[in-house]
Amino acid sequence: MSPITSSSSAAALVATSPKSIVIVGGGIIGVCTAYYTAISPHFQAARGDKITLVEATEVASAASGKAGGLLALDWHGQATASISALSYKLHADLAAEHGGEKWGYRTVDTLSVTTDLTERTKRKSPIDWLPEGTVHHSRPLGSQKTTAQVHPQLFTRELFRMFLERPGTGVVYGSAAGVALEGEQAAKKLKVLNRESGEPSEIPFTHLVLSAGPWTGTLSKTLFPPASSSLWSSSSKKLNTNAKPLELAISGSRAHSIVLKTDRKLTAHALFTDMTLQDGDMAEPEVYARPDGTVYICGASDNEPLPKLASQVKPDPFSIKLLHTQASALTPEFSSEKSQTIAEQACFLPISDRGRPLIGPTALPGVFVASGHSCWGITQGPGTGLVMSEILLEGKAKSADVGKLLP
Structure with a gap:
């Protein structure tokens, strides 16, 4: 394939090329990203677009299943004020459209x-x-105009259910263990170890989103170290030592x-x-x-x-x-x-060393992160999911200002 040399041809590629989006992490951030990507008009299953959610244990089994679920409109600093306001509105919209009483939504x-x-x-x-x-x-x-609540586990699992109802969607239960790198460090496949058997499988992707909550930091080092057996080529079965490392400071x-x-x-x-x-x-x-x-x-x-x-x-x-x-x-x-x-x-x-979440593309082509929300993951989940869907499908965030949250 000849290299892209103009913005118009790049836009054409974005518009016509099927996307295989893999999201690692079945908490509220990963699920919201999957859901809003699946319902976007820019996601076209008929064209061959796919979304696969990869979860090591169960959806909403970590903080998204055990958090308090308080939602706050205007308690946030400058960096997260925009995405928090968007997210607060999206929580209300989702409750009105899909019956928020099912997940305990109410103002408080x-x-x-x-x-x-x-x-x-x-x-x-x-x-x-x-x-x-x-x-x-x-x-x-x-x-009750500025604070509300949800039951986080019920909310996340209901959104996950609605995600799976959309065409072109799926879930794989297992641990992300490596990436296949093909040519000029473009990641093409994710290696996943089955939750029950431990057997490996490969999931092709054009876009990889790391949304594993507090495990995002260790995951980034597992998938993208300077040189490790995690870096492998599916064609040659040999170590790809040209890969760039990725270390996200999230614990x-x-x-x-x-x-x-x-x-x-x-x-x-x-x-x-x-x-x-x-x-x-x-x-x-x-x-x-x-x-x-x-x-x-x-x-x-x-x-x-x-x-x-x-x-x-x-x-x-x-x-x-x-x-x-x-x-x-x-x-x-x-x-x-x-x-x-x-x-x-x-x-x-999930705590970021910057004191704020990381949302957007990393330095590695095709690799994105949405994590590090600390105690505000439930509040900021829908907003993060919508913005990530825009970044993945349209190339930039449109609904909120995340300029200070870029990795």
Whole structure:
């Protein structure tokens, strides 16, 4: 094939060449990217376009299945303000179009609450399920116009189901283990080890998206090291030593949470607390009441090493016990006598060394990244997915400004 020498011929290639898009990671970012790419008018299954989602364990098995699900319109810095506003709107649009009650979508009032169990106060409690005499201060952080919530696992899996209903889509369960590089370092195939058997298979691609949450950093080094057995040629079966390395500085930070089922119906509130416990200890759990009658409570993160797979993530028993203590201290409604424990869990948040997500093309042709959203992955998921679909299919982001988020 002769080289492309003009922008018009490049545009023609984009318009006519079938695309084989492979997305690694079945969390909210990968699933949203797959979904919005599949419904784009620029994706044409009839032409031969394909999207394959590669997931090592189960869809929404990591942070996207264990996060709190708070959505915030305007809590974001300059770099992510545009994509967050877009995403907040897309969450509302998806709920209106597809029945958001299926994944617990609703708007909420969000409060900062200061409690002190060592000294009673005469201030009236701002919420009827917080006991009188304990709330010393409260202030609004968001209203039902600016904050909302979803159940992240239900949302991600419903969007995944809708993705698979589209023509030209599919999923492969297995771990990405290598790439085949053919000519001038253009990656052509992804090597995947089957989740059950460990047997390898090859998935051809024109576009590869790395969206593996906190595993994105290690994945980039696995697929694109300077020289490794991961770099192989499907034709010669020999090591391709001309490949450029790719190292994305994204790691994980473990956070704990519990989910309780309460006897009492809770109002639509999310709480950011500053607690002084009876023994004088301080705590700052976040509390999200859900429409299904459960309440999600999460605490501080730690530096536990990231395991190889999401299925290997385990909570620390002491951290879980601490959350139960803090929850029952906040209100008797969360005590073991008045609530049932539904889940005790941990997940790793994807942390970028830049303090913001990485969204867009990498230095390697045909290789893209969408990861590193920290605690804002649920809020920013749909916006990231839509922008990534534009980058993949049209060559640039159109719906949001991601200029400060480029890898």
